[in-house]
Structure formats: C-alpha cells, structure tokens
Amino acid sequence: MQKPLILVTNDDGITAPGIRNLVAFMNEIGDVVVVAPNSPQSGKGHAVTIDSTLSFEELHLEGSQKDFSCSGTPVDCVKIALDKILTRKPDIVVSGINHGSNSSINVIYSGTMSAAVEAGVEGLSAIGFSLLDFSWEADFLPAKHYIQNIVKRILENPLPKGIVLNVNIPKLSKDEIKGVKVCKQADAKWEESFDERINPHGKKYYWLSGYFNNMDASDDADETALANGYISVVPVKFDLTAYEYLKELNGVLNF
Amino acid sequence: MQKPLILVTNDDGITAPGIRNLVAFMNEIGDVVVVAPNSPQSGKGHAVTIDSTLSFEELHLEGSQKDFSCSGTPVDCVKIALDKILTRKPDIVVSGINHGSNSSINVIYSGTMSAAVEAGVEGLSAIGFSLLDFSWEADFLPAKHYIQNIVKRILENPLPKGIVLNVNIPKLSKDEIKGVKVCKQADAKWEESFDERINPHGKKYYWLSGYFNNMDASDDADETALANGYISVVPVKFDLTAYEYLKELNGVLNF
Numbered sequence: 001m002q003k004p005l006i007l008v009t010n011d012d013g014i015t016a017p018g019i020r021n022l023v024a025f026m027n028e029i030g031d032v033v034v035v036a037p038n039s040p041q042s043g044k045g046h047a048v049t050i051d052s053t054l055s056f057e058e059l060h061l062e063g064s065q066k067d068f069s070c071s072g073t074p075v076d077c078v079k080i081a082l083d084k085i086l087t088r089k090p091d092i093v094v095s096g097i098n099h100g101s102n103s104s105i106n107v108i109y110s111g112t113m114s115a116a117v118e119a120g121v122e123g124l125s126a127i128g129f130s131l132l133d134f135s136w137e138a139d140f141l142p143a144k145h146y147i148q149n150i151v152k153r154i155l156e157n158p159l160p161k162g163i164v165l166n167v168n169i170p171k172l173s174k175d176e177i178k179g180v181k182v183c184k185q186a187d188a189k190w191e192e193s194f195d196e197r198i199n200p201h202g203k204k205y206y207w208l209s210g211y212f213n214n215m216d217a218s219d220d221a222d223e224t225a226l227a228n229g230y231i232s233v234v235p236v237k238f239d240l241t242a243y244e245y246l247k248e249l250n251g252v253l254n255f
Numbered sequence: 256m257q258k259p260l261i262l263v264t265n266d267d268g269i270t271a272p273g274i275r276n277l278v279a280f281m282n283e284i285g286d287v288v289v290v291a292p293n294s295p296q297s298g299k300g301h302a303v304t305i306d307s308t309l310s311f312e313e314l315h316l317e318g319s320q321k322d323f324s325c326s327g328t329p330v331d332c333v334k335i336a337l338d339k340i341l342t343r344k345p346d347i348v349v350s351g352i353n354h355g356s357n358s359s360i361n362v363i364y365s366g367t368m369s370a371a372v373e374a375g376v377e378g379l380s381a382i383g384f385s386l387l388d389f390s391w392e393a394d395f396l397p398a399k400h401y402i403q404n405i406v407k408r409i410l411e412n413p414l415p416k417g418i419v420l421n422v423n424i425p426k427l428s429k430d431e432i433k434g435v436k437v438c439k440q441a442d443a444k445w446e447e448s449f450d451e452r453i454n455p456h457g458k459k460y461y462w463l464s465g466y467f468n469n470m471d472a473s474d475d476a477d478e479t480a481l482a483n484g485y486i487s488v489v490p491v492k493f494d495l496t497a498y499e500y501l502k503e504l505n506g507v508l509n510f
Contacts, residue, residue, distance in 0.1 A: 040306070042305060042306070047364075050297060050463060053462055054460065055458065055461065076463070108493055109330075121360060121444050122444070153507050162442075163500055179510065184494070184498065185496045192337070192338045193338060194338050194339050205308045205309065208304060234496055235496065235501065236495040236497065239439070239442070240495070241439040241489055241490065242492040245492075249420075249488065249490050252408050253488060255404060
C-alpha cells in the first residue's frame with residue numbers, strides 16, 4: 001500500500017526547530033515533502049505575493065523527506081507546492097509547529113493557520129500546530145504522540161470540505177499534558193499600546209506592543225483548555241458568513 | 256449634536272482614487288480621519304508589523320478631513336489610529352474603496368477587509384467597500400448614494416459584536432445598478448497556474464497566476480448578486496469556529 005503523502009509547511013521558516021520536529025514526526029507516518037518559506041513570515045496572515053515573483057530551490061537537509069525552500073509567504077508555499085512541486089495530491093497538509101500560540105483571535109493573524117486554510121480552500125485536509133513557547137529551544141517532544149495521533153485520525157477521517165484544524169499545545173511536560181480537547185475559538189483580543197520612541201533624527205516611531213486579553217472563561221473555549229493543561233483543537237472554517245445575522249441585516253439595509 | 260467620527264483606511268495606499276472617493280463621500284456624513292498605508296498593500300491579508308517599526312505623518316490633502324500616512328499594513332493602520340491618532344472612539348470604520356473585488360473567497364486575502372475585521376475585533380462597526388474594477392480610472396460615483404446609505408444605516412443600527420460587512424459593487428452605471436442585496440459568501444476559489452519564466456542567470460522564477468472559479472450558483476451567494484447587477488453585502492464574522500462540526504470532531508479525536 002502507498003504511504004500517505006504529507007505536505008509540511010510553516011511560517012517561521014524552513015530551518016526553524018518547530019518544522020524540523022514536525023517533519024521528523026511525520027516521517028514516521030508517511031512520505032513527506034516540505035515546502036516552506038526561506039525566511040520567517042510570522043504575522044503575515046493570509047498574505048500572497050502578487051506584485052513580485054517567487055522562486056524555490058531544493059535543499060538537502062537531514063532526513064528522508066524532500067525539502068524545498070520558497071521565497072514567498074506560507075500561503076504562496078502551499079500554492080506553489082500544489083501547482084509546481086508535488087506530482088500527486090497530498091493526503092494531508094500540516095503547518096507548524098509554530099513557535100508561539102495561535103489560539104483564539106490569533107488565528108486571524110497567523111501565517112501558520114493561513115497555510116492550513118489555503119490547503120483547505122484547495123479541498124485538502126489540513127492542520128496547523130502551534131506550541132505555546134516562543135523560544136528557539138522549545139521542547140516539541142512532549143506533544144509528539146498527540147500530534148502523530150491527530151494526523152493519523154484525520155488521515156482515516158478526512159475533514160469535511162471547508163474545515164481545517166487549529167491545534168495549540170500548552171508548554172508542559174509529557175506527564176503534565178492532560179489530553180486533547182475539541183474547543184471553540186475563545187473570545188479574546190490584543191489590547192494595543194504602541195511603544196513610542198524617537199529616532200536619531202528626532203522623528204517619532206513605534207513598536208507594536210500590548211497584552212493579551214482573554215474575555216472568555218467558558219469551559220469549551222480553547223484558552224480555557226490550554227490553561228487547564230489540554231491540547232486544544234478548534235475546527236476552523238473559511239466561509240466567514242455570519243448566517244445568524246442575515247435576516248436582521250436584511251431589515252437594516254431594506255432601502 | 257456632534258457629527259459621527261468616521262475612520263477611513265484602505266489597502267491600495269492613501270493616494271489611491273478609491274479612498275479619495277470614499278473620503279469625499281464620508282465628508283458629507285461626518286467628521287473624517289484618514290489613516291492609510293503610504294504604499295499599496297494589496298493581498299497582504301491580516302498581516303501585522305511585528306519585527307520592524309511603524310511611523311506615520313500628517314499630510315495636508317484636499318478636503319475637510321485629516322489625513323495620516325502610515326508605514327504599515329491596513330491592520331497596522333487601524334491599530335495605530337485607535338491607539339495613537341484618534342482622540343475619541345470612531346463611530347464607524349470604513350475601508351476601501353478597493354480597486355478590485357473582495358467577494359467570495361477573496362475576503363480572506365484582502366487587506367481592505369482585514370482592516371475592517373481588525374476594527375471589528377476592537378468592538379467597532381466596520382465596513383469594507385470594493386468595486387469590481389482594477390483600473391486607476393475606475394468610476395466610483397455610480398455607487399456613491401448606496402455607499403452613503405449603507406454607512407448611514409449602520410450608524411443608526413450599529414453592527415453586533417463580532418460582525419463586520421463586506422460590500423462589493425459591480426462595475427455598472429448608476430442606472431444599471433439594481434440595488435443592494437444581503438448575501439452569503441459564495442463557494443469559489445482561485446485555480447492557480449504559476450507562470451514559469453527564466454531569469455538572465457538561467458534560474459527559474461514564477462508569477463502567481465490563475466483564474467477565478469465560482470462553484471456556487473445559489474441565489475443568495477454574493478457572486479450571483481454581483482452578476483445580476485446588485486451590490487452584495489455579506490456579514491462577516493471572525494469567530495472562525497465550525498460549530499456544526501464540533502460534535503463529529505469529538506468522535507474522530509476521541510483518544
């Protein structure tokens with residue numbers, strides 16, 4: 001039997017520890033092809049490269065997989081992998097493991113999740129993985145078997161059209177992780193406070209700064225699961241229509 | 256009575272004809288402050304500037320509004336406007352008028368809509384406007400009264416928390432536009448085909464190319480409304496949870 005074909009990408013760049021760990025985990029499950037950005041792309045959201053060109057080159061990194069380094073964003077990587085690099089349709093697309101959380105509202109800013117969403121738009125099962133640890137020395141091993149098991153289950157039960165998974169992993173040891181919890185996206189936001197500085201020429205400039213404000217204490221929210229030691233899994237859709245508001249909006253815009 | 260405060264932004268850049276038209280339309284409704292990118296930012300999705308700094312400067316352009324040109328993405332513009340430029344909370348945030356469609360799946364790639372979504376995350380009523388005409392000479396006037404009426408109605412009926420509007424306008428004369436239709440996001444996608452070229456040094460490079468594939472002929476889809484001569488209005492939410500799949504996913508991931 002042919003092994004499943006797994007496309008791996010990320011937004012921290014092809015050499016980031018997070019993706020190298022994910023590649024090692026996936027090599028034990030299927031045939032792996034990596035197409036990932038040649039530089040960090042965090043916070044790029046669903047950006048695509050329209051006004052400039054793209055290129056990619058094959059690297060020869062350790063492991064049994066094929067590695068392609070691409071000049072574009074995570075979304076570009078998925079597009080070019082499907083159109084120009086892969087010779088057959090992948091059975092699943094996995095993105096990450098991101099260095100840092102993509103839970104709750106972070107999903108909309110996340111390059112990791114945008115790559116997964118792009119794969120979903122292409123009709124593929126796709127999962128984004130993120131670890132709640134920004135460090136380049138982060139330990140991805142405690143979540144290894146959970147990540148592998150989630151991927152295996154989705155290979156056996158492909159996701160419905162229009163849905164991808166957002167998986168976030170708490171920064172805990174293997175013994176401390178309590179399990180996997182299916183969740184909704186918590187109602188949370190970043191409270192901005194730009195850090196104002198003055199450059200040597202006397203002109204003001206700003207660093208984006210702020211703090212995370214979780215406004216959602218419900219049991220089924222991803223932030224709650226993570227705080228309680230669980231790996232959170234949110235099914236994410238990209239039909240953004242607020243169906244529940246259509247009728248009322250018809251009344252408001254009844255010209 | 257105090258006039259409503261209207262924050263205007265876009266993704267084509269502060270000097271684009273689309274935003275200058277929107278500013279002129281909004282000047283007839285309220286007090287306008289413009290905070291928009293100093294360069295085109297199309298296709299930037301929900302990108303934010305994390306790894307570099309931001310700056311802005313006041314310009315003195317024609318009209319009664321205040322104009323600030325910002326070095327960042329559309330999302331950065333909304334964030335810095337709310338934190339550093341505006342002295343009171345805006346009554347509404349309008350983004351656009353985009354040169355080109357943001358209907359159906361385009362919403363997820365759109366800087367115009369990301370600015371509106373960011374305003375929604377901040378708890379504000381927000382609307383993204385797009386005209387189905389990429390030309391810099393596009394005629395925005397046929398939609399003037401529709402745009403003004405939609406903004407006035409939303410000022411009177413603020414949007415519920417978590418919802419913003421995606422308004423797309425067909426490229427038609429005033430007489431040809433049939434009216435406004437509340438819609439769902441059509442099920443559509445871009446079929447990629449990268450255009451391969453060879454640079455003077457013999458290395459391959461690619462331009463993103465392809466065609467738009469509308470797979471949704473339903474009466475209530477935005478693409479259908481636009482094709483039939485209507486302005487489409489889709490209420491868009493940023494809680495991406497696929498609630499309808501939670502129960503089944505619980506079964507799939509029942510370890």
